[in-house]
Amino acid sequence: MTIRLAGEAGQGVESGGAGFASALSHGGLWLHTYSEYMSRIRGGLNFFQIRASDRPLWAHTEGVHILLAFSPEAVTDYGPHLVEGGALLYDDSLKIDQAAVTRRKVQLYAVPLTKIAQEVGGEKIMANTCGLGALAGIVEYPFEFVADVIKKNFARKGDAVVGGNLKVAEAGYKVGRDQYAAKFEWKVSPLKDRPDRMQINGNQAIAVGAIAAGCRFMSGYPMTPASSILEFMAGHAKKYDIVVKQTEDEIAAICFAIGAGNAGARAMTATSGGGFSLMVEALGLAGMAEVPVVIVEAQRPGPSTGMPTKTEQGDLLFALFASQGEFPRIVLAPGTQEDCFHTTVRAFNLAEKWQCPVIVMTDFYLTTMTRLISPAEFPIDRVTIDRGELLTAQQLDRLAEPYLRYKDTPSGISPRAMPGHPKAVHQTCSDEHDEYGHFEDEDRANRLKMAGKRWRKFQHIVDDLRGPTIYGPEGAGLTLMGWGSSYGAMREAVDLLNARGTKTNLLHFVDIWPFPEAQAAPLIEAARQLVAVEGNQSGQFAHLVRAVTGRRADRMVLRWDGRPLSPEYIIEQLEEAKVHA
């Protein structure tokens, strides 16, 4: 079932929702949480929703079973999302638009949340706690789990606050259970098995991956939805030995990372499309100068400022081709939190091995949504750290010939030296250069040699990349094809379609560029009906697939209204288009 809390920014939607999620996770339930918020600090309309189940979850779903509304707007806007038989829980003093809910056969549970808070706890502000108590009562989830979270979350504020909130929550719980539980058909019960699970979002998983990979430097400029990576890294800098720097703009952010990467520290930056636009010239510098750097591009709907707190997968082709000229780059798009972790570790290894920029593409949805995941999926202490052909001081000591930073080699990889060794004085160069690194921006033969060397890297990188993940039965009549954050929605859509007898599978791409043609082309070729599923308006990945393989997607399920793809949306679009296996 799905529980949604909604209200104005500053009304405690996020913190209340997170608290309730904790109470559910401690009861062993599997969760998927997802929030939407407006681009403002106070007011507006935010929601936080929790999908809870007795089995692992991959995506959010569209229908809401119970809505705890803290403002009239929350009812007007989100009331229509309630399923038939679902319930609206709200403070009885709110003047709500009943038409938004009643025609959907939704039950109205008007509870005097504020009055109870005032009378039992002595503070109106505890109305939220009262609402969460009532929520637990309605779904008959044992109160002890709610109480534990209250004790933990309010511990810092002292015993009086803890005690007040506990009393208010219990009063709310009783009202919910005694007056409404019998009428509400969905229930949430703790499971017997309650192992510790990680509740983690995409940005956190990327940051954990970066720490595991030995990232030693991060620079960034705040931009939604990427900022929390910079914040997480700053908060963990001391503990995990990382220099973290907020810079004056995104141009500086990538330049700092390039400077650090060239000096020998594993370096990254993170931004969204607008910031990435500013980074583009320096992206080309990293390509030309062959500097390893990891860039996280957390997409949001563009162009320009677009929709800052909504989601989209609209920057794919931009990331693939951004910058003047041609140079090797790697573009990866994790689909889940587990992917975010592993992909980030790989990104650092690939960046150093191939001495080029690696772009990790996520989006607002993946950065903010959380799932409960087994800790075993995050083998932080068992990652591989491969620094590629980075010469050690001892190797440089023994060097008999002059060091050539851009030595022309069969693989295209020139062994790298950190600046500072007496035998490896060298120039890192943005202009076309010779093997030493000196400017050689006129000579034709040198241009062919050096551009050829860089291109050889591009040709070999693909050997390190992976084909798509396949999920669902072989020989399906319908094949969904997507990349990045759509994995969860596609996977649940595949399960639903197969349950209905429509034999469906999916191909999900994390490694996008260079396109893993050898592994992907036969799978794409074999698809009977190929449906491109993407969070953008034009089907950018489908364009890429067609350009490389010649196969045109038979259908496209696209979404570009700022909302994430969901299993229901995919199925609805297929039905509208009368697509059958």
Add this chain to the structure above:
Amino acid sequence: MLDVKTYNSPIKVTWCPGCGDYGILNAVKSALAQLEIHPHEVMFFSGIGCGSKLPDYMNANSFTTIHGRSLPIAMGTKLANHDLHVICITGDGDGYGIGGNHFISILRRNPDIVHIAENNMVYGLTKGQYAPTSEHGFVASTTPEGSIEIAFNPLATAINGGATFVARGFSGDPKHLAKLIMAAVQHRGYALVDVLQPCVIYNKINTYDYYRERVYKLEEAAGYDPADRDAAWRKAHEWGEKIPIGILYQAAGVPTYEEQVSELRVGPVAKRQLAPLTGAQADALRREFF
């Protein structure tokens, strides 16, 4: 003292005959030789412009970057490996125009970086457009009726912005300039050396003769104290009949940026051996999400 030839590069210099950049190149080599800094111990950063070719003409580590961005790239390197001496070479357009945001930001940070700005008050490499430091009324290909803007004042901006070392040199006096560069390298913190650098092709106003008639050395001016910020502020605005060169301002005892980054106290992060976290560290990190 090292042999100046230590820093010679095999690359043929392509600056115009008489260009002020020659004096700067010689002064840089001389300063490093006198300070006995070996080519592998220093790293130059430059952007785009005639003067940004200077690192190519030196035997030393360097990163020749893109227009306006040498300061943030240099700072990334400094934060990764503060064992390196870091010297940025920018022009006036590169450092004060397109890189202006980085310039005002680095002033507040005080990294141990030397910034030599070759200030010829014109765009040379793109063949003669006006520059941020061009004087009001300067006639160039893009300002045929004269520049409407007033000239950017890098020294006053630097003093106001928090720089701890602010100097002006003249490329027509490379010996004096070398002394300034030596002082800048020895200064712990951000050190700006703005260099009056005649462009013999595109700037017919601010010529060698123009400067020779006007410049005077602050260290020879009676009673001038570079520790006096108010006096420095006044000198930074002195322009016309008399133009001061030398160290305008130097603050003592201000910690550098990198000295204040706790991760760097045990040495440069670039020199750490990388290994996966321990089991205990991994558990602690995972537990944050339970």
